[in-house]
Amino acid sequence: MIKIVKKIVHLESLLSDVRSVKKKISLVPTMGNLHKGHLSLVEKAKKISDYVVVTIFVNPTQFVEGEDFANYPRTLDSDINLLSELDVDLLFVPEVIELYPTNDNTPTIEISNPELESIHCGKYRPGHFKGVATIVSKLFSIVQPNIALFGEKDYQQLLIIRSLVKNLLLPIEVVSAPTIREDSGLAMSSRNTYLSKSEFRQAPKLYKCIKETIKMIRNGDKDYEQLEKEANIFLEQAGFKVEYYSICDSKTLAPAGDDDAIVLVAAWLGKTRLIDNARVHTYD
């Protein structure tokens, strides 16, 4: 049966028992309002470790001023049901004061790769990735997992966390899992609940556009700037407000060269900010 704890001391005492019998611990950090994307991470965690810890914490420091921290969907009861069905071992649901005990909600972790932090989502959400790095570092230090799992939908976040682990020499294996999509192609996201019915029907055009760009590149089109321009026009005409649409190198997120490119996009549909991505050569 799933154990649910709110306090770090209780979490640490349970985990020290688990560690003493040499079980491999995995961590799936979330902000709750769980959907199939999160559940696929949990399922993967179960396959590759002996003890699965899920955290649900809406982290204030990664929300930029004016964003949806207060309204972020909080659905703890149904999240607990979903995690119980998957037989998760431990759920950590701390209050803000538990993780930010000095009540100083400023991110404390400097990202070792400022380049990566300031482009794409970082440009439009200044400070967001510092907040993510801060909370993920805190969770790593409390849980000390052997493995930590993150979704590929937040691709830039994934790269920043990988770089954090590498730079701090943390003995944690970062494992990613592919984006889970609705039948329409729309990437699953907790924020999709903000979409109206008609926006929900419109939103899959984002992925349709990415697929079209990838098709063009695979057919030999190398004029990435032009492809980005065309995608912007398509999306604006479809009712999106595009923040960025970039064909970039999947390791550095700098403008793409010839190999291993990824298409990354962030766009608003009404009041909902959507992000999505797909790798050019491995996508099918």
Ligand code: PAF
């Ligand atoms: O991806 C998320 O849900 C959050 O950014 C994370 C990693 C749980 C940190 O708050």
